[in-house]
Amino acid sequence: MFALLLAAATAAITDADLTFLSGDWRQCTSDGFVEERWLGPREGLAVGANLTLRKGKAMFEHLRIQREADGWTYWASPAGKPPVPFKLVEGDANHAVFANPEHGFPARITYMRDGNELLAKIDGTISGKPREESWRFTAGTAADCGKR
Structure with missing residues (x-):
């Protein structure tokens, strides 16, 4: 019985629908903005990019979510660093959780899609202390923030 439940849960994660991520997302802040764009998923691949401007400093991240034999893997490559894999451990039509417990931060x-908003969160530990960062994106681009 447990094996059947585990197989059903694994199938759901492997076949998770990630279309809720698609589009242009932005969070405007008093000192800048965070902008994230997702293309796909198409044929087992979604591609994303993040551009953050905070206190006059620009940062970027290349993102990829790819379906593999054992399920979806989120590949994060901040500032052009080698990509780090995070396996999909939970997901449905409106949310997805990717994990790499050995990574530290984020782990x-x-x-999570909430109507016209996309909520994003990273969490893990730094020097043994829990840390969490979160964003509440709305549809649109940084141009909608009035900042360029």
Whole structure:
């Protein structure tokens, strides 16, 4: 019985629908913005990019979510560093949780669609202390923030 439940849960994660991520997302802040764009998923691949401007400093991240034999893998490559894999551990039509417990920070990446908003959160530990960062994106680009 447990094996059947585990197989059903694994199938659901392997076949998770990640279309809720698609589009242009932005969070405007008093000192800048965070902008994230997702293309796909198409044929087992979604590609994303993040551009953050905070206090006059620009940062970027290349993102990829790829379906593999054992399920979806989120590949994060901040500032052009080698990509780090995070396996999909939970997901449905409106949310996805990716984890890599050996990574430290972040160890988990969570996305959740809430109507016209996309909530994103990363959490893990730094020097043995828990840390969490979160964003509440709305549809649109940084141009909608009035900042360029």
